[in-house]
Amino acid sequence: MSKFAIGEQVENVANDHESGTVVAVFPTVDGSFRYAVDTEGYDTLQFFTEEKLAFAVTRRGAT
Template identity: 70%
Template sequence: MAKFAIGDKVDKAPDDHESGIVVAVFSTTDGSYRYAVDMEGYGALQFFTEEKLVVHAN
């Protein structure tokens, strides 16, 4: 089961001042997940593995 869902606000794990909204979740052939995230300020989607994201801290 995926750790994040569409609409979740997330931060990039190693750099928690970059945040965005999950807009798509993809499962890979090996059973892991990739996330398309609309990062604030970029104007484009970025794709991340589950390990690179954390729940946004309010």
């Protein structure tokens, strides 16, 4: 089972903590998963392995 689901907010922990929304999940032949993420500010999809993603931290109450 994949760690992230379509629609979840994630961030790229491997590079500048870019955040975005998971728009597709792809199983690989070795049993792991790849994710298509609509990364904010780029207007393109970026593809990540599960190890490079984490759930995005939302800042509530920040002004």
